[in-house]
Amino acid sequence: MLLSDGGGYQDRSFRVVSVVGMGGVGKTTLAQLVFNDKRVGAHFRARLWVCVSDSFDVMKLTRDILKQLLGRSCELQELSSLQQLLRKELAGKMFLLVLDDVWDVSQECWDALWVSLLDGAKGSRVLLTTRNESVSRASGAMDMYPLGCLSDDDCWSLFAQRAFYGSSMDDYQHLVRTGREIVRKCRGLPLTVKMLAGLLFGEFSLDRWEDILRSDLWELPEGKDYILPALKLSYYHLPSHVKPCFAYCAVFPKGYKFVRDELVFLWMVQGYVKPDTIIGSGSECFNCLLRRSFFQPSGDGRFLMHDLIRDLALSNRGGECSSLEGDATSSNSSRKARHLWFQDTEDQGTLLSCGSTSDYFSPHLRTCFLIGHSRVFPDAGRGQSLSQRLGDTFQSMSNLRALHLCGWEVAELPDSLGNLKLLRYLSIRHMVKLIRLPETLGNLLYLQTLEILDCFDLEELPNSLKHLVDLRHLILGMPRYSYSLQRMPCGIGRLTQLQTLPRFVVGEGNCAAGIEELTNLCNLRGELVINVRSLSSWVNVVGSKRNELNVLRYKNFITSLDLEFYDDGVVNCRDPSLSASIRHAEEFMEIIQPNMGIRKLVIHGYMGSRFPKWMADPFYSRLQSICLDSCRNCRRLPALGWLRFLKHLEVRFMDELRCAGHEFWDDGTPSGPLFPVLEQLHLYCLPELEGLLVGSALRTAFPHLHLLHIQDCQKLKHIKLGHLASLRELHVAGCDDLTELNFREMSISVGLQPDVVGPVNIPHIDTLRLEFCQKLNFPSARQWLPPSLQRFEITGSPLLEEWARRHLDA
Secondary structure, eight states: OOSSOOOOSTTOSEEEEEEEOOTTSSHHHHHHHHHTOHHHHHHOSEEEEEEEETOOOHHHHHHHHHHHHHSSOOOOOSHHHHHHHHHHHHTTOOEEEEEEEEOOOOHHHHHHHHGGGTTSOTTEEEEEEESOHHHHHHHTOSEEEEOOOOOHHHHHHHHHHHHTTTSOGGGGGGGHHHHHHHHHTTTTOHHHHHHHHHHHTTOOOHHHHHHHHTOGGGGSOOTTTTOOHHHHHHHHTSOTTTHHHHHHGGGSOTTOOBOHHHHHHHHHHTTSSOGGGIIIIIHHHHHHHHHTTSSEEOSSSOEEOOHHHHHHHHHTTTTOEEEESSOGGGHHHHHHOSEEEEEOOSSTTTTTTSSOGGGTOOTTOSEEEEEOOSSOOOOOSSSOOHHHHHHHHHHTOTTOSEEEEESOOOSBOOGGGGGOTTOOEEEEESOTTOOBOOGGGGGOTTOOEEEEESOTTOOBOOGGGGGOTTOOEEEEEOOTTOOSOOOOBTTGGGOTTOOBOOEEEEOOSTTBOOGGGGTTOTTOOEEEEEEESOSHHHHTSOHHHHHHOOSSTTOTTEEEEEEEEOOTTOOOTTOGGGHHHHHHHHHHHHHTOOOTTOOEEEEESOOOSSOOGGGGOTTOTTOOEEEEESOTTOOSOOOGGGOTTOOEEEEEOOTTOOEESGGGGTTSOOSSOSSTTOOEEEEEOOTTOOEEEOGGGTTTSOTTOOEEEEESOTTOOEEEOOOOTTOOEEEEESOTTOOEEETTTTEEESSOOOSSOOSOSOTTOOEEEEESOTTOBOOSOGGGSOTTOOEEEEESOHHHHHHHHHHSOO
């Protein structure tokens, strides 16, 4: 249906295929399997997935499709403009669009959506999943696939696979009969089978299985909420401390994708998870719900709930959760809610500008999601700005514990934010014009989590941040190498409870925190990016104190360190006027030495002429990934060959690097193989690199290297890497001076002929890609190629292309 050459319907270039079946039968799972299939990925140039649910908003759907195509949100306001842009982006492209969980839709809505897709290439497909055949017919679907329930045998196979995971069913034959009877009660629905299997996973007591089989909940009618008895049974048997965590998830709308840590933080501030054990008990609760299929992975690192599961959560919240999306008649229910999801309509500001904010936001609220759009807020008729209206809203929620702001286009948040004295969780996302936060933020003394994501213009954090001594998680999610945030506020070193601080900016000025403020933050864990905008604060540290600093060395929970330098435009170490700046950078790198257990290291923009000594220390045995990027003044690589667990090495944009070879073992004699477990080696944009050698260790280096990628090294003359017994893929591109590639001794060189034609040194290579190597040529014999080769690509290399025409079959 999807990969066939069949055309579209009437004058359409695309064909609509539908999967129809009752809730919980596996429509979305089937669509995901198709969507992620390699053949489908190779066939369609663009693959797009949109969760529709029970609100078919053509403008929202068009925005969602464009966001996936463009990789960013679209700020166009009119539907016609959005449609025109979508047609332009899809023009000539073969696309697959999945519309998941479609409910009742009028013919006019379908027509309005289809008009945006007409310029796609012939053979494009739209795959929709729905519970209603009439929806399929109204969409004009030419192929309808009715998805029925599973047979008892298939259900049992699925159940046994999950319930006995990690164990042998042969050891528990006494459970089989009872298990099969439980499965028959699931009525062939995979969702209920998976949930009950998750419930009984690791439970091998026959009495426990009999209790599930004989439960009175099987006899309950589904009722008008359509909650299947099996789902109620799964909820009933959840551990008591997990039930409120699950029921809280009813605050999310259908189809919402959440991140594990985000949800655990929210549980924490509601008192469901103790703050001091968030890593333990919070993750345990989440894993319990995931294992029992209350949550399911969305495929992009996030998670979601099936509609039926969300309905189950909603039924157990007793009206505590409410969703408000442009419907003023819902204000009564929202005033009774303790957890509110407020999402503005396409006419931004409709709800906030209608009547008093107290009509929607009551003092009883404990959680509030305020979701807006990236557009100017219209005048409310009383001369109030969006910031003022948000301020009035905050005044109405005096007992709030968790606040999530997203998409509001304001430069500053109102001072009244500081009146939310009980706030423990504050998330600010996608507010693209936000420049600063109010100083009153320092009044939120109970705040435990402050999350700021994709606020591209944010320049600084308030100086009052130092008063938030209970803060545990300060999450600054900026684009990589973002230039907006200029400094961290002075005094941030007082926040000794901090566990999460993914970005630290070393700025300049009296109000900027210096690198030494990291010293007392002993509980930091996970990833840390240090953005060095200025070394002026470092220069002002007295020399004797510099040597005493151990900024990161004893922070044993940090697993990833990314050092980004943007200081003073230092780009040429040969300029005498810059020697002091280069020396300060080198001193800075020495004291930034991380703990011995670090696993990932990235250095970007380092202006020193040499790398620090600690990088060559073999005791950094846990380092698995290193990236050296834009270290333009360094002429030598550190002795990385000693690192026993290094698997990924990337070197790029090093303007002064001329040879990579003997420094890998620091001019000594290696006692064992160099780079013993390295799997990938990437060399990019090294304009002066002339040779890649591994000297006397030729036969003992890179025993597990399976990918070698060399690109834009214009002066590269020779490569000798020894016997690469594990190499699977070799990619060479943009190396103008290379003239020969010799697999017999694995030497790529300028005019170098093999002395002896011996055994092939890369016996397992299956992929060879050669691009834009103008002088590179092969010997005349076709048999010279490795026999294991399966994929051979030549692009922009005229001598090789001529060789291929003479020696290779079409």
